Amino acid sequence: xxxxxxxxxxxxxxxxxxxxxxxxxxxxxxxxxxxxxxxxxxxxxxxxxxxxxxxxxxxxxxxxxxxxxxxxxxxxxxxxxxxxxxxxxxxxxxxxxxxxxxxxxxxxxxxxxxxxxxxxxxxxxxxxxxxxxxxxxxxxxxxxxxxxxxxxxxxxxxxxxxxxxxxxxxxxxxxxxxxxxxxxxxxxxxxxxxxxxxxxxxxxxxxxxx
Amino acid sequence: xxxxxxxxxxxxxxxxxxxxxxxxxxxxxxxxxxxxxxxxxxxxxxxxxxxxxxxxxxxxxxxxxxxxxxxxxxxxxxxxxxxxxxxxxxxxxxxxxxxxxxxxxxxxxxxxxxxxxxxxxxxxxxxxxxxxxxxxxxxxxxxxxxxxxxxxxxxxxxxxxxxxxxxxxxxxxxxxxxxxxxxxxxxxxxxxxxxxxxxxxxxxxxxxxxxxxxxxxxxxxxxxxxxxxxxxxxxxxxxxxxxxxxxxxxxxxxxxxxxxxxxxxxxxxxxxxxxxxxxxxxxxxxx
Numbered sequence: 209x210x211x212x213x214x215x216x217x218x219x220x221x222x223x224x225x226x227x228x229x230x231x232x233x234x235x236x237x238x239x240x241x242x243x244x245x246x247x248x249x250x251x252x253x254x255x256x257x258x259x260x261x262x263x264x265x266x267x268x269x270x271x272x273x274x275x276x277x278x279x280x281x282x283x284x285x286x287x288x289x290x291x292x293x294x295x296x297x298x299x300x301x302x303x304x305x306x307x308x309x310x311x312x313x314x315x316x317x318x319x320x321x322x323x324x325x326x327x328x329x330x331x332x333x334x335x336x337x338x339x340x341x342x343x344x345x346x347x348x349x350x351x352x353x354x355x356x357x358x359x360x361x362x363x364x365x366x367x368x369x370x371x372x373x374x375x376x377x378x379x380x381x382x383x384x385x386x387x388x389x390x391x392x393x394x395x396x397x398x399x400x401x402x403x404x405x406x407x408x409x410x411x412x413x414x415x416x417x418x
Numbered sequence: 419x420x421x422x423x424x425x426x427x428x429x430x431x432x433x434x435x436x437x438x439x440x441x442x443x444x445x446x447x448x449x450x451x452x453x454x455x456x457x458x459x460x461x462x463x464x465x466x467x468x469x470x471x472x473x474x475x476x477x478x479x480x481x482x483x484x485x486x487x488x489x490x491x492x493x494x495x496x497x498x499x500x501x502x503x504x505x506x507x508x509x510x511x512x513x514x515x516x517x518x519x520x521x522x523x524x525x526x527x528x529x530x531x532x533x534x535x536x537x538x539x540x541x542x543x544x545x546x547x548x549x550x551x552x553x554x555x556x557x558x559x560x561x562x563x564x565x566x567x568x569x570x571x572x573x574x575x576x577x578x579x580x581x582x583x584x585x586x587x588x589x590x591x592x593x594x595x596x597x598x599x600x601x602x603x604x605x606x607x608x609x610x611x612x613x614x615x616x617x618x619x620x621x622x623x624x625x626x627x628x629x630x631x632x633x634x635x636x637x638x639x640x641x642x643x644x645x646x647x648x649x650x651x652x653x654x655x656x657x658x659x660x661x662x663x664x665x666x667x668x669x670x671x672x673x674x675x676x677x678x679x680x681x682x683x684x685x686x687x688x689x690x691x692x693x694x695x696x697x698x699x700x701x702x703x704x705x
Contacts, residue, residue, distance in 0.1 A: 220512060221515065224498070224516075235483060238483065239481060239482065240481055242529065242530055242532040243478075245532055246534055256479075376547075376548045383544065385541075388537070392481040392530040393526075395529055396529070399544055400519075403518040403521060403547060406551060410514075410555060411511055414561050414567075
């Protein structure tokens with residue numbers, strides 16, 4: 209094979225997810241942020257929160273990279289690439305939010321960062337176990353291999369890792385708090401990448417376990 | 419000669435018209451349970467059409483182009499849902515992806531307006547996605563029984579083995595919970611709760627609101643069609659319509675007699691139901 213074990217693995221489902229990611233990434237690239245209006249305590253006035261230019265540039269750059277990484281995760285047919293994309297998305301999500309200057313949001317992203325970091329062990333460990341059990345990380349090849357106990361164990365570890373990296377339940381408590389900051393397009397990519405990764409992982413787990 | 423484009427157009431129009439009438443019926447049932455006369459059945463349809471002719475306005479706090487594009491995306495994904503579902507009977511995974519994008523729309527439609535009510539809805543959308551996607555994973559668990567994610571193949575499977583509602587009642591319950599969640603005024607509809615005005619829809623006026631209402635009626639039709647098709651097998655269009663009416667009446671009753679849960683209770687209830695049903699389905703398959 210020209211690129212070793214790296215294979216493209218595309219069907220209409222992957223194409224739909226890939227195109228959707230590219231559409232959102234394009235919108236982020238051309239989009240502006242909103243002005244968040246909040247009630248002022250003790251008075252009848254409102255206060256507004258905006259994203260300043262320096263923060264905007266940094267977060268937009270990271271968001272676009274995150275969009276591209278998620279699009280890559282949607283079409284890769286290589287299990288190891290998928291785990292790499294997942295951990296990259298986790299790191300980028302932390303970066304996108306950690307540029308803000310709200311203490312409670314930074315606390316939340318710190319906790320998410322800890323979970324994402326810890327979950328990279330089961331994520332890569334699971335992928336390594338599957339590689340050891342199958343002798344390949346190509347999803348096309350794994351599809352034709354009958355599942356063994358070690359493959360299923362590796363898949364469970366991978367699922368735990370993906371849950372942590374994407375911050376879904378039961379880890380959502382820390383991640384939801386990250387969305388209390390302005391910067392709508394950047395929050396979108398954090399949420400979108402997590403949901404799409406989980407759906408892709410469910411598909412991959414079905415391939416491994418059946 | 420089969421014309422795919424005509425098939426798509428007919429199905430989209432049917433989904434919009436029948437979906438709107440079903441949502442009108444839902445509102446009527448709620449009203450009658452609460453001893454009110456309620457609006458006429460066609461009220462939702464009239465509302466949807468009305469918004470396309472009303473003046474549109476743009477709050478000065480919005481994030482462009484997301485504030486506008488997100489409603490178009492919502493419409494586009496549910497039209498895709500019609501194409502993948504009733505027209506082509508394609509992959510359930512694409513419908514899963516469409517549902518995920520719907521959650522993104524709830525999230526971004528709220529946050530892109532700059533409104534505090536939209537913002538709260540945006541945060542709630544993140545909470546609810548964690549449990550709603552697990553409920554929607556019931557379609558992935560179907561794979562363990564049917565060994566296919568193709569809706570057409572699932573229909574064929576049921577022709578041979580009988581309706582899946584008997585084989586996997588807990589998966590049907592999981593999917594039904596999604597329908598209950600997406601029903602207006604349901605105990606789980608925390609993103610559009612009246613405590614936050616209309617949540618992510620609060621700041622969308624004019625034709626943008628029209629797009630949202632049009633998409634919601636198509637979404638309702640697609641979800642009910644999916645439920646009936648993947649759990650009851652090959653049934654005629656007439657029975658599908660009757661089934662949709664019955665489910666809408668049931669969800670109307672549920673919405674009328676239950677208060678809306680707070681976000682944490684809503685998520686934990688859905689999560690508990692999802693886990694119990696998923697484990698209850700997987701264990702018999704493994705044994």
